[in-house]
Amino acid sequence: MSITKKMVLSNIILLIVPVISLFFIDIVLGYLIIVSLNGSTGTFITLRFISIILVFLLVNVTISWLVSRHIIRPIQMLNEHARKIGEGDLDTPVTVNRNDEIGSLSDSFETMRKNLKTLREKEDAYNRNRQILMAGLSHDLKTPLTSMKGYVNGIADGVADTVEKRHRYTETINQSIERMESMINELFLYSKLDLEEVEFHFSPVQLAPYFSDIVSEYQLDHPEIMIELQGSQHLAVSADREQFYRAVSNIIGNSIKYRGQEPLLIQINIFSKDGFVYIDIKDNGAGIDEHDLPHVFETFYRTDQSRNSTTGGSGLGLAIVKRIIEKHDGEINISSLLNKETVVSIKLPQVML
Template identity: 30%
Template sequence: MKKLLIFKEKSLKWQLLRRMFLLLVCFLVILEIFQYFFLKQYLIRTREQLLESRISNVCHIVDTTNSENTLKKNLFFILKNSIYFNTSASVIDKDGNTLLSFTNNKSSIPDTPPSKVSPDGPKLSPYEYKLILKRQGNLDGYSLIKNKHGDLQITIWRKIGKLNSPSGLIQLSTPFSSVSPLLYKQLYIYILACTLILILSIIIGGSLIKHTLTPLFNITDTLKDITIGDLNKRLPENNNQIEINQLSNAFNTMFSGIESSFNREKQLKKQMQQFVSDASHELRTPLTSIRGFVEVLLMGSYKDEKKLKFALNTILTENNRLTELVNNLLTLTRLDKGIYTEMVKQNMKNIIEEIYPQLKILASNRQLILNIHDNNTYFLGNKNQIKQVIFNIVQNSINYTDPENGIITISLYTENNFLVLKLSDNGVGISEEDLAHIFDRFFRSEVHRSRASGGCGLGLSIAKSIIEGHSGEISAKSTLRHGTSFYIKLKIL
């Protein structure tokens, strides 16, 4: 089991090198098999061609000899002078009987025909020779036939006389073992060459594989350096290797997502801590005020009617502030959970006209101007929530504009496929630095810190959550001492 685990944990470089080695071995073995058989056929064919040249000379002499008696007397000498060393010759009559058979396997051949058939050459039965005589044509090609010793012989035949009615056969053969030394020598050389090739392939292939895997090793080193606290590192995306580039791109995309999620989590954690801190502060202030006045009343101030009335009014005011704060927090909680009331087809002009009288009362002596350029455009939304957005923004404008000279303008128009609601004022304005945080919960800029202005810093956060729940956009532009404008965009139906 341990050996198997070690085998499975081999490095990629080792696995590639091993597979390349096995593939090369298989290729060389297959190549040697083909080479062996091709060389074998070539050597046999060479021996066959040599036999054919000799037997062609014999057949030519036989065909030009007119006297049959002379042919029988001289046939041995004709064959003797025609064959080379280590070649067997036989003459077969038309009945398949062997008339003459000898082998040139020594430095000289007997001067007279041998009395016995040579055991070195192949000898077929009379029936088999008759079948050969009956074949059509001149018996081209060769056959591998064993002799009495079981040794393979490269054998060819030629007919004597007419092709259709031959008077016999001439058979020449040479041992197949005559080509074996060349085959074995070639095999030995090939094995040595293959061994050298395999050794060089391991050395060179290992170096090439290491060089090829260098980008992967670099990726591994970079990944080891990346920690949760340092997610801004990225892998190189130009490694001159498509697959490695794709891997780097995938890792970089993953790390970007992780970094974004991690930063978002840090931001949410920070916001939550700030939220808890601000909420605690906002709750503690009215509670402290209520407690202080209750303690004063318990000390006997309730006997003074003016002080009693002032204390009770203050307690009621702080209670209203607490109620508003809790309601706002509950609203934000519902919005954060994605709890939205039913949305139906709405007309923004009608909503503005419905709440205009209430806004006019809130504005008091300030000018409240309506500038509506759209009458029949509809959007999908919730009327009460849109009213709350308008109330929150207008209330924000009322808090930070002059009570006598303040001007609040509500404009409605279309832009591309969006309905745009613009709420602007000529109040104190917001600095560029604070403008990026006005939708944060409990945020109030330095010029808005006075509690006399009212509010607890949740109105704009609620407005933003509601608009985003309507798949819309809300933004603001402001200049110090020149006022602020809020822009709400909702998609037109």
């Protein structure tokens, strides 16, 4: 029953009970005092007055107690919950099981608590991500810096005493500088994507010719690789051509970097299902261990195999790819079998041209 109805009912009780009691008192007291005890009218009026006051008091106290139990106490409970939420306790659920306005107020409090909790969890994850990013960055910048320091000292101390040696040393220093530069560029891009500072310009993109151009470009640079492109001609998505290219070339770049058996075969398959377009990029490369697989989209995550190889990158590539695909309202997944194959699958909303 709603609070309004309860208040109306209590007011009716406050009126009806004393009126009925008045009749009852008149009849019972009148009979007792005047008929049975032969008492005076004065006594009857005095007792009648006292009885009416007592009935009024009794009804009032009872109604006040009921109102306090049903309305004031739940409000005090809500107040207590609000205080706890204010102090940062977002784990205690707000439960006032009622079917009235207080119940719906309690439901709103509970929704607010859950939303605040989700926000706080997101913020915590964000901060954790930042810390991992910072730790990864300092660790990964240290390696080329240490190597550079060693080679610069080698030149300064005269260890590199021939032209050939000096040339080799400067070559290595250059490589370290390039590695740091590309890492900083990737990190800069990742931070900008993270802060939503990268502008995306979406337009309908027909996937068959788009991928055909990418394949031709890669075949030109890497004639030893086999790249197969399959899929329907007419499928299109809404994409930022430049950012989407960045994502795709990161994935194909990984297939080339982490190749296993030769010759390397990359198969790109484009198809649609239930209003979505799927782009599967599969290679027959080194594959990824099942323990590493859930982490490859994390910043700075590299498998041991990548860390030990000279081709290994900074581990930001797939984190960037994921952000870019998510900006396209899409999803990205990866599956792999070690020493056999890796499939990166992109799912995007289909658009009709």
